Amino acid sequence: MTETRADDHDVRSPIAPLPYAEPEAVGISSRRLGRIVPALNAAVEAGQLPGAVVAVARHGHLVLHEAVGHLGPDRRTPMPRDALFAIASMTKPVTGAAALMLWEEGRLGLADPVERFLPQLGNRRVAVLNDRVRAGQGPIETEPVRRPIMMLDLMRHTSGITYGGRGTTAVHALYPASSNAAGAALDTVALLEQLAGAPLLYQPGTVWDYGLSIDVIGLVVEKISGQSLGAFLQQRLFGPLGMVDTSFQVPRDKVARLARPLPHDPDTGLAQAVPDRARALRFECGGGGLASTALDYLRFAQMLLGGGVLGDTRILGRKTVEAMRTNRMRPDIDNRIAELDPNSDGYGFGLTVAVRERVGTLMGSPGEFYWNGAYGTLWWADPVEDLAVVFMAQVPGEQRRRYRPLINALVYQALTA
Secondary structure, eight states: OEEOBTTBTTOOOOOOOOOBOOGGGGTBOHHHHTTHHHHHHHHHHTTSOSEEEEEEEETTEEEEEEEEEBSSTTOOSBOOTTOBEEOGGGHHHHHHHHHHHHHHTTSOOTTSBGGGTOGGGOSOEEEOOOHHHHTTOSOOOEEEOSSOOBHHHHHHTOSSOOOGGGOOSTTGGGSOSSHHHHHHHOOHHHHHHHHHHSOBSSOTTSBOOOSTHHHHHHHHHHHHHSSOHHHHHIIIIIHHHTOTTOBSSOOGGGGGGBOOOOSBOTTTOOBOOOOOTTSOOSSOOTTTOOEEOHHHHHHHHHHHHTTSEETTEEOSOHHHHHHHTSOOOOTTSBOOHHHHOGGGTTEEEOSSSEEEOSOOSSOOOTTOEEOOOTTSOEEEEETTTTEEEEEEOOOOSGGGGGHHHHHHHHHHTTBOO
């Protein structure tokens, strides 16, 4: 078995493509699985969806890899199965895997304070959320942190570091709106300066709040490894796993495969866009900067589903992946995941992935884990059913929320054994 190591950055992936199986051979009805493509084609024909790619694997075998619609709104090019998509926050679990590799090597720990690696983020203060601050007005009164931000806080979004676009308080106004906004406008030095100068929204370890925590993890990976995040991922993850089309900047010879959204939201008529991943970011933001394909990301999901191994290549240890997909939301932490996505009712949070704890609005199993992207991409892995699913589309408006329950239902209803 090939294993990636800290002193073996040039390992080449010997693994073959995911083996194909007839659906019935792995407990799936091909007739029922066949409902997915017509449902997506109906959305294309209704003008709701430019195009999409979906891939499904069970028991380590690919059973579905189909494309519908067109690469862009001009409808000139049919959607190829190897289309490239801006995957937004689906970048986060990838960055999490990079940090877990360093954890395995003893180079960081979950209880480590972030200032051990990034001194700029030490000695933090926390905003006092009085009525004036909540109304978007200053000045902001602050109090000391009760304890430092730990690496665990960053991985489970309990650091107090927020996204500026997630609220209207005076504190939110001090933060970049999103990972993409940060990556497009700021370099590493400027980002750290902005984060260091803003008070935390909450005391570390008290509230699940979506923000730039995973971008900070990416900076920690860079600091420890001495490499850019993209270089680390290429040598330690993408190369060994055979993720040949995943990167922070799409190379020139692949730009023609970049998917594009409809120019206007079909529901509201408002203009919409996704970032052009052919353009370089100011820094390689671990919270949302990657472009990838459905099959590349399925390889990543299958590696996690397999306990850190794909084919003959081991990326992470079995217990490390178990730690990643274990819920770490204690009862005293205010869990606001469902405020971000109502379909996430019933989920806790592990290390950069949400983890299903109880029945909610979607089909699935306890222990299923996922994290989706704001531009319409989604994935999940279900260890009970030994199932991995990736759906790629560029639908950045609120309509993107339709596709998670749709794909969820259409995949699970096809299981027969």
